[in-house]
Amino acid sequence: MAAVEVLRTDIPLNIEERTDLVPIFILGKRYYVPSTLTIQKAFEYAGYQLIRGCGCRGGICGACATVYRMPESPKINVGLACQTVVQPNMHLTMIPFFPANRAIYNLEELEANSKTLLKLYPELAKCMGCNTCTKSCPMELPVMEYISALLRGDIEQAAELSFPCVMCGICTSRCPAELGQYNIAILARRITGRFIKPRAQHLQDMIARIETDRYEEPLNKLMSTDLETLRKLYVDRQMEPHTADEMWQPDDKRFL
Amino acid sequence: MGYTPELMDLIKRVEKTRPERVARKKAGQEFPALTLDERKERLEKYHPDYRAGALRELRVGPSKGYDVAQEFADQFEARSRVDPDKIDLTEIHYETDVLVIGGGGAGTAAALLAQEQGCRVIIATKLRHGDANTMMAEGGIQAATKGWKDSPYYHYLDVLGGGHFENDPNLVKTMVTEAPKVIGWLERLGCMFNKWPDGKMFTLHGAGTCRKRMHYAGDMTGAEIMRTLRDECRNRIKDIGVLEFSPAVELLVDEKGVCSGAVLYNLETEEYFLVKAKAVVMATGGSGRLHMQGFMTTNHYGATGDGVIIGYRMGVGVRFLHATQYHPTGAVFPEQAEGLLITEKVRGAGANLVNSDGNQFVFEREPRDIESSSIIRECTKIGKGVPVPGQAGKFGVWLDSPMIDLLEGPGTVEREFPAKFILYKRYGIDIGKLPMLIYPTLHYQNGGLAYESDGSTTVAGFFVAGEVGGGVHGANRLMGNSLLDITVFGRLAGRTAGKFAKERTEVGKIGVEHVRRYHRELEEAGIETDRVSPMVLPDYGNPEVKKRQWTTTYVGTVR
Numbered sequence: 001m002a003a004v005e006v007l008r009t010d011i012p013l014n015i016e017e018r019t020d021l022v023p024i025f026i027l028g029k030r031y032y033v034p035s036t037l038t039i040q041k042a043f044e045y046a047g048y049q050l051i052r053g054c055g056c057r058g059g060i061c062g063a064c065a066t067v068y069r070m071p072e073s074p075k076i077n078v079g080l081a082c083q084t085v086v087q088p089n090m091h092l093t094m095i096p097f098f099p100a101n102r103a104i105y106n107l108e109e110l111e112a113n114s115k116t117l118l119k120l121y122p123e124l125a126k127c128m129g130c131n132t133c134t135k136s137c138p139m140e141l142p143v144m145e146y147i148s149a150l151l152r153g154d155i156e157q158a159a160e161l162s163f164p165c166v167m168c169g170i171c172t173s174r175c176p177a178e179l180g181q182y183n184i185a186i187l188a189r190r191i192t193g194r195f196i197k198p199r200a201q202h203l204q205d206m207i208a209r210i211e212t213d214r215y216e217e218p219l220n221k222l223m224s225t226d227l228e229t230l231r232k233l234y235v236d237r238q239m240e241p242h243t244a245d246e247m248w249q250p251d252d253k254r255f256l
Numbered sequence: 257m258g259y260t261p262e263l264m265d266l267i268k269r270v271e272k273t274r275p276e277r278v279a280r281k282k283a284g285q286e287f288p289a290l291t292l293d294e295r296k297e298r299l300e301k302y303h304p305d306y307r308a309g310a311l312r313e314l315r316v317g318p319s320k321g322y323d324v325a326q327e328f329a330d331q332f333e334a335r336s337r338v339d340p341d342k343i344d345l346t347e348i349h350y351e352t353d354v355l356v357i358g359g360g361g362a363g364t365a366a367a368l369l370a371q372e373q374g375c376r377v378i379i380a381t382k383l384r385h386g387d388a389n390t391m392m393a394e395g396g397i398q399a400a401t402k403g404w405k406d407s408p409y410y411h412y413l414d415v416l417g418g419g420h421f422e423n424d425p426n427l428v429k430t431m432v433t434e435a436p437k438v439i440g441w442l443e444r445l446g447c448m449f450n451k452w453p454d455g456k457m458f459t460l461h462g463a464g465t466c467r468k469r470m471h472y473a474g475d476m477t478g479a480e481i482m483r484t485l486r487d488e489c490r491n492r493i494k495d496i497g498v499l500e501f502s503p504a505v506e507l508l509v510d511e512k513g514v515c516s517g518a519v520l521y522n523l524e525t526e527e528y529f530l531v532k533a534k535a536v537v538m539a540t541g542g543s544g545r546l547h548m549q550g551f552m553t554t555n556h557y558g559a560t561g562d563g564v565i566i567g568y569r570m571g572v573g574v575r576f577l578h579a580t581q582y583h584p585t586g587a588v589f590p591e592q593a594e595g596l597l598i599t600e601k602v603r604g605a606g607a608n609l610v611n612s613d614g615n616q617f618v619f620e621r622e623p624r625d626i627e628s629s630s631i632i633r634e635c636t637k638i639g640k641g642v643p644v645p646g647q648a649g650k651f652g653v654w655l656d657s658p659m660i661d662l663l664e665g666p667g668t669v670e671r672e673f674p675a676k677f678i679l680y681k682r683y684g685i686d687i688g689k690l691p692m693l694i695y696p697t698l699h700y701q702n703g704g705l706a707y708e709s710d711g712s713t714t715v716a717g718f719f720v721a722g723e724v725g726g727g728v729h730g731a732n733r734l735m736g737n738s739l740l741d742i743t744v745f746g747r748l749a750g751r752t753a754g755k756f757a758k759e760r761t762e763v764g765k766i767g768v769e770h771v772r773r774y775h776r777e778l779e780e781a782g783i784e785t786d787r788v789s790p791m792v793l794p795d796y797g798n799p800e801v802k803k804r805q806w807t808t809t810y811v812g813t814v815r
Contacts, residue, residue: 036591038592041796044797045798045801046798047797047798047805049793050557051501051523051793052501052524054383055383055384055387055556055557055558056387056391056392056556057556058392058554058556059675059679060391060392060476060479060675061384061391061479063383063384063387084682104490104491104493105491107445140678163474163480164674164678166479186487189446189484190445190446190487192448193443193445194445197448197451198453198455200401200439200449200456201454201455201456202402202456203436203440203443205403206400206402206403206407209403210408210433210436210437215407215409218409219408219409219412219429219432219433222412222413222416222425223425223426223429227421230421231292233413234416237466239466240461240466240468241284242281242286242461242606243281243284250405250467255407256405256409
């Protein structure tokens with residue numbers, strides 16, 4: 001039978017008759033923790049005071065990338081420590097940091113094509129399509145697909161496919177072609193946001209309106225008005241209906 | 257995993273009333289909103305801030321006599337980690353033009369703008385650059401950008417109404433008029449806002465808004481803004497340095513009383529470092545990890561209110577700090593997701609809140625404090641809360657997300673809320689088909705250090721931006737105004753600090769006399785304590801383990 005560790009890890013420990021505790025192996029060392037905890041809380045229960053590997057505690061900052069193996073399986077599993085519930089006999093380690101290549105660039109000077117990407121990240125061309133990155137993404141993103149999209153020159157698709165990336169870096173730690181996928185992806189998203197998606201014209205119009213000071217007087221009036229009038233203006237303001245069409249217009253247009 | 261059989265039974269009641277609730281929504285019939293007087297009554301009776309014993313009067317410092325949460329008062333009435341008699345002020349470890357304390361959205365925006373004034377900048381941050389509440393903000397960012405139906409005038413009214421008309425009018429005016437410019441700035445930096453094919457931005461309602469003006473990027477708006485700003489900072493590495501795992505634990509002041517740097521504590525090597533700077537921007541964010549009244553929190557690990565504490569010790573007063581925001585919809589089931597924020601956008605998209613009978617009991621777009629008070633009322637006085645499995649005495653109510661798919665078409669929940677969809681899927685719950693069990697959770701520090709529109713404070717050389725400051729939101733912030741607050745005031749404070757640093761010719765002898773004064777004041781007030789502040793990290797240690805740590809010393813909560 002294949003075991004994860006060669007060390008003998010079944011040394012008995014006197015613990016009270018607590019059936020809610022399960023053994024897990026943090027960096028190869030056994031701890032008993034309540035079975036309902038996330039890996040992150042299990043670290044704390046075990047006695048660690050987390051400094052590295054703990055950020056938002058809500059599955060979005062990417063600080064607590066974790067890899068683990070279960071006995072009797074060669075598979076490497078991944079998860080965010082703050083989101084993954086412990087399993088009995090899991091062998092785990094956090095990877096709170098993994099060095100990744102990151103290009104320095106001036107966004108304003110870039111051109112929105114794959115040449116830009118290949119120039120800043122020449123290693124992109126080394127992708128061998130092994131799909132290990134996709135298999136190792138705790139957010140279940142199609143990492144290899146967005147890398148392929150970039151190689152095809154489809155920056156926008158890469159941006160959209162990579163959008164929920166939390167930049168935890170597990171893909172990078174596993175990549176045999178030594179890509180820093182998440183840094184390449186944010187460049188694709190910034191190029192998309194800046195150059196590929198059309199700019200919002202209504203936004204430019206509003207900024208121009210504000211610069212003409214047309215709201216100065218109405219706002220100053222609101223600022224100096226008495227509480228009673230203010231409350232009335234607030235209560236009487238017209239609500240845009242939930243189901244209203246995008247181009248809905250209010251009846252009172254004096255303060256637009 | 258997934259819901260327990262008991263919960264699945266209760267969900268049947270929600271499903272039974274759902275078609276009718278969806279039909280009403282489609283017909284434009286909303287649950288009646290509370291009047292201003294009813295709002296007031298609901299707050300006073302059910303909001304946690306109003307509970308007897310929730311607040312305590314401060315006995316020291318510039319806002320002496322003002323009531324704040326007990327947990328905050330404990331932090332104010334505590335000694336510095338720095339001993340004024342022992343500190344060696346002769347060796348300065350870092351020198352810079354502008355020191356930004358805090359690596360979230362406000363701090364990063366400030367760093368970028370200070371750099372644009374020609375300054376060298378250091379960002380000192382407790383965790384990694386970007387591990388901040390900004391990263392966790394989901395719903396969106398408010399700005400009146402659609403001139404055919406909206407303007408800063410209406411945005412102003414909404415902000416005032418949400419804050420119960422107590423907000424600082426100057427700050428509000430600045431925020432609402434700067435708002436569209438900030439969206440333009442973010443768009444230029446490459447933030448991927450959700451847009452129509454012609455470039456028009458998607459906007460939604462938030463609670464307490466009269467126009468749909470919440471711009472968003474999926475359900476990760478804060479993450480998108482944070483990672484973009486951070487990325488831009490990294491491109492300016494020549495001028496902007498970042499010190500991670502290095503929280504500021506005290507400020508430095510020169511002999512003229514001008515703020516001139518800070519003491520940083522390297523959490524990994526346990527060394528203290530002195531940074532001398534010509535200007536300091538305080539942007540440490542909020543304090544959910546103080547767990548007021550034991551509430552769970554949506555905040556990130558480092559949100560312990562450090563900046564408020566050390567800014568106050570230096571002499572800057574606080575306002576609206578008595579008001580803590582409880583987000584109406586924090587997950588209470590499954591246990592692993594407890595405290596997790598469910599964005600208000602779910603309600604903005606039309607999902608009702610319903611009780612254990614499956615009945616709607618409140619309009620889903622009341623301002624947050626009203627919504628939270630109504631949920632607490634439903635679970636206590638009315639007694640129609642849903643019992644949380646495995647947690648005796650705990651209740652929640654349903655957030656009926658499947659309504660969104662019925663209103664907007666199948667797959668909308670998965671498409672519009674990808675992060676939450678994946679998360680619940682991990683726990684075996686499809687939120688496109690099943691409602692979420694929620695309860696109010698500690699979310700936001702409405703108040704903080706007092707500051708002006710340009711970020712300046714009563715102490716020269718010291719600037720404030722974001723959640724650490726107080727005034728713009730009054731006693732209750734509206735959704736989508738925190739991402740706006742941090743970007744607007746982050747930029748303004750960074751610009752002002754940069755200009756100040758450029759004009760400041762010399763920094764005098766630096767010291768911590770203010771700490772000595774504060775300690776003396778504590779003694780004079782008869783406060784004898786071994787508490788130290790700022791807290792730096794919350795204490796989630798296992799008491800059983802602590803019993804066995806025979807030789808370990810803790811300073812405050814930090815080992």
